[in-house]
Amino acid sequence: MENHAVEELITRSNRLGADKRNTNFAGGNTSAKGTEKDPVTGEDVELLWVKGSGGDLGTLKAANLAVLRLDRLQALKAVYPGVEREDDMVAAFDYCLFGKGGAAPSIDTAMHGLVDAAHVDHLHPDSGIAIATAVDGEALTSKVFGEKVVWVPWRRPGFQLGLDIAAIKETNPQAIGTILGGHxxxxxxxxSAETEANSLWIIEQAERYIARNGKAEPFGARLPGYGALPEAARRAKAAA
Structure with missing residues (x-):
């Protein structure tokens, strides 16, 4: 019988991934934490189910989830050597797998496992990326979301980013999420329902702000000689 937390995670992921305004194809990952019995000891163990490396949220199935022991993942904080050797931590996730482990853990696993929340969504929505990549993204985050969403300066995905977001959640109890700079x-x-609602609120708030304040041509007027190729030429290039 499938774990209830896994059922909720799959349902939420498929709903979010079905709308490409919420995340681009094969972009983003979702997770849930819950309890299952260890098949060897019969004792309850805390687990993390998180979308594995690659794949698409809209078509996510249980087989596409990485399954890790939460205690072992949390224990990696004690051996983390720092950002200069951050790539070593991705390989360490393999030693945190539960049972057969499911899919290969992605580089974003730390973001899900270290944040103290039962459910976490990491998405790449068009409206969120517009705020995240704006030159004044930090100021915009405060203006658009108030204290409910906190700006995280750009950092490459990995263990340190997970630690950063975990610290932000701990010190900002009013927050429901973050804008990741440039990401x-x-x-x-x-x-699961609360997490999905929070994800959609962030996306929709950003959409409303852009609709009210955006420009018809945000990248400026089209320059002669730089327009799209005619359809026939585009098809020929795509076929080639």
């Missing part, structure tokens, strides 16, 4: 959004919640 996307992360939201969390105590339940």
């Amino acid at each position: 996307g959004i992360t939201a969390w919640g105590a339940t």
Whole structure:
């Protein structure tokens, strides 16, 4: 029988991934934490189910989830050597797998496992990326979301980014998520429904702000000689 937390995670992921305004194809990852019995000891163990490396949220299935022991993942904080050797931590995730482990853990696993929330969404929505990549993204985050969403300066995905987001959540109890500079959004919640609602609120707030304040041609007027190729030429290039 499939774990209830996994069922909720799959349902939420498929709903979010079905709308490409929420995240681009094969972009983003979602997770849930819960309890299962260890098949060897019969004792309950805390687990993390998180979308594995690659794949698409809209078509996510249980087989596409990485399954890790939360205690072992959390224990990696004690051996983390720092950002200069951050790549070593991705290989360490393999030693945290539970049972057969499922899919290969992605580089974003730390973001999900270290944040103290039962459910976490990390998405790449168009509206969120518009805020995240703006030159005044930090100021915009405060203006658009108030204290409910916190800006995270750009950092390459990995263990340190997970630590950064975990610290932000701990010190900002009013926050429901973050804007990741130059990257996307992360939201969390105590339940799957709350997390999905928080993700959608961030996306929709950004959409409303852009609709009110955006420009018809945000990248400026089209320059002669730089327009799209005619359809026939585009098809020929795509076929080639």
